[in-house]
Each structure stands twice: as structure tokens, then as C-alpha cells.
Amino acid sequence: MKSFVIRGLMAAAAAVLVGCASAPPEAEWPEQQVSIEDMRSTDPWVAKIPLPAVDMVRDRSRNSTVVLQVYVAADGTVQRARVAQTSANPLLDEAALVSVQALRFVPYRENGVALPVTVVAPMTFKFYDRPR
16 A cells, blocks of 8 residues: 555656656846836836735835836737845735736837847835824
């Protein structure tokens, strides 16, 4: 019975390793980095904090900044985003990531040619004491 269980566990572990090994590698991020101020988007960038997290983060009574790296393709679409510097609050980090995924940018151009870029995008959440 023990050998049957051990063989089953080994087979499961091998299947996991094979599955991990067969996953395609993540595509490279563009080397060209630009600031979010150098990019124009079709809509303003506003992060919405999900409820009930609003009360939790607002009680901190301080500003929090998260810095994102955003891969923007040559056509201006957001391909992926990641947190480059956390705000130390996972709810704020996630809110910034979700909101930037919805943006569409005017393509970044050099010498008239649209290029994919990595956009550095800081977002500061400003919180104040709630009226009592």
C-alpha cells in the first residue's frame, strides 16, 4: 500500500514538473523606458479602490504611492503591468494594476515609428482623516 501511495505522489510531482517546464517563457519587456507624463492616454488614469477596502485604507490617514511598470505595445495597448515599487498595501497595488490595464495610450513614436515601450507609472493615493 505504501509503495502505491509513494508511486502516486512521485507521478504527481513529475506531472507538475513537466507542466512547469513546458510553460512558455515570459516575453521580454521593451528596453525603451518612458515616464507616464510622456504618454497620452485616451482616458484619465484613475484607480478605484474596491469596497470595503476604502474604509480600511482611508483610516491610514497618509498618502501611499505605488510605482508600476507597464508594457505598452506599438499600437498603444497595455500588454501587461507589474509593481516596480509597492505601496506596502496590497489593496492599493492591485487597484493601480487593475486601473492601468484599462488604459489605451497614443502610440509612442521615435522618428515617426511607433515603438513598444515600458512606461514607468507612479500613482499616489491621497487619504485624509474621515470626519468624525
